[in-house]
Amino acid sequence: MRDDSPGRAIARAATARILSTASTTFPDMKLSNFSLPVSALSPGLDALRREVREFLAAERAAGGYARTAAGWDRYDPAFSRKVAARGWIGMTWPARYGGRERSFLERYVVAEELLSAGAPVRAHWLADRQIGPLLLAVGTEAQKRTWLPRIAAGECYFCVGLSEPDSGSDLSSIRTRAVKVEGGWRVTGTKVWTSYAHMAHMMNLFARTSPRSEENRHAGVTQFLVDLKTPGVTIRPIHNLAGDHDFNEVIFDDVLLPEDAVIGKLDGAWSQVTGELAHERSGSERWLNAYGLLVSLIDQAGPQPGAADAAHVGRLVAQLWTLHRMSFSIAGMLQRGEAPDVEAALVKDLGTHFDQEVPAVARRVMPEAARARLGEGHPFNAMLERAQCYAPSHTIRGGTQEILRGIIARGLGLR
Structure with missing residues (x-):
């Protein structure tokens, strides 16, 4: 690419713009700078974004x-209780x-600001994002x-019991069974x-309540509300390769669930869970996992990055802007x-690949010698290490790449 090519100019302009909002203290990058003015849609959105940023700045200053x-x-x-006290959990639900x-x-x-700031919101996130809408719907x-x-x-706080040993992403092949008994359901699996x-x-549990049908592989499954302190659980x-403990194996040994544990329609969970996954896959959490690393990378690149570095980082910024606009438009569809x-x-497919590309670009822009000069404990190196360890998982969590592209192909009439 020539130094004066349009692509190079766009990359440099994007990098310069993002540099104007970054600093070595890793503040929140103003994603709204890269979108059309939201005030045209609702005058209150800009004010709300400022309110969330002020809350987060105050929490950081106070050591929250x-x-x-x-x-x-x-x-x-x-921290989740503080977010709730501001009215930012269950925001769209009836009073x-x-x-x-x-x-x-x-x-x-609100969600985009919390995530981009690296706020610790995992505790309430799943319940707010998809369990609440599921219960409201069915x-x-x-x-x-x-x-x-x-x-x-x-x-x-909720978790979701979907995947099983030997099932992979084929949820129609699950073997956890819920059998009707007097007073409720017995669950084993x-x-x-x-x-x-x-x-x-x-837990929102996905279990088989009727035999699998070859005519309809997705029939015969039901969702249940499970108190994880129930005897038999x-x-x-x-522990993953990064040494973290976020995943778990959950065993149900003849667990008795009450009659009213069923969520929605008996044997009708498949249509329910697909609607639930739309909430899971469309949000900015699918492309903001490596956001802190991107901001740190821009800080390290400095105000005058070389042409190649500007092109690499500028491309990431362009993708970030696009994903932001796509997720925002899906929020409009839900509205x-x-x-x-x-x-x-x-969004999930593109976003997870973006989260994988950020550490790959970071390694190119900041080669090993440059990272060594920063020192092992530097935030950039810590973020890069974590992003690299978690990168392979992004195209698996929330639906594998193959499953997602099948959904996309069918939706677009390509198969």
């Missing part, structure tokens, strides 16, 4: 949290269930009144890779009551 290499993927119940009846666009702004009135206010208060089951209060840690299943799969 600090950005670490783990970013937002940290359990901190005390009678503890919600604030705000828009999906407002929720998106839960009983008793379930809504029992669980939604506790989630909105930042006091009840094993779930694996269950994120933060050892810290959660409840055993949680065993799975209109649409089901963005295909669009969510697109």
Whole structure:
């Protein structure tokens, strides 16, 4: 590429723009700088974004949290309760269930700011993101009144029991069974890779309640609410290659669940879980895992990066801007009551590859000798190490690349 080529100019301009918001103290990069003015959609969104940033700045100044290499993927119940006290959990839910009846666009702004700041929101994240909408859509009135206010208060945390040994991403092949008995359901089976089951209060369990049909492989499965303190539930840690304990194996040994544990329609969980996954796959958490590393990389590149470095980093910035706009548009679709299943799969697929590309670019821009000069304990090196360790998992979590591209192909009429 020539130094005066349009591509080089765009890369340099993007890098210069992102450099203007970064500093060696790793503040939040203002993602709204890279989007169309949100005030055109709602005058309150800019004010809300400022409110969240002020809250986060005050929390950092008071020692409430600090950005670490783990970013937002940290359990901190005390911080989650602070977020809840601001009305930022269950934002779109009805007030009678503890919600604030705000828009999906407002929720998106809050979520993006929390994640980009590396705030420790993992404790309440899953319950807010997908369990609440699931219960609002198909839960009983008793379930809504029992669980939604506790989630909105930042006091009840969930995990999801989907994957199983030998099943991979083929959820139709699950073998965990729930058998109807007097007074409820008896559950036997094993779930694996269950994120933060050892810290959660409840599980959304995906179990087979009828035999698998060759005509419809996805029939015969049901979702259940499971109190993880129920007798017969055993949680065993799975330590990953980074030395962290976030995954778990969860064993159900003749566990008795009450009648009212069923979520939604008996044998109808497949359609429910696909709608739930649209919430899981479309958010900015799918492309902000390596965000702290990107900001740190820009700091290390300095105000006058070389042409090759500017091109590499500028390309990342362009992808970041695109993913931001895509996720924001999906929030608009949710606001209109649409089901963005295909669009969510697109964001998840593109976003996870972006999270993998950030550490790859960081290694090119900051080769081994440059990293050694920073020292082993430098934040850049810590973030790069974690991003590299977790990069392979991004195209597996929340649906493998192959599964996602099948959804996209079918949605686009390509197969």
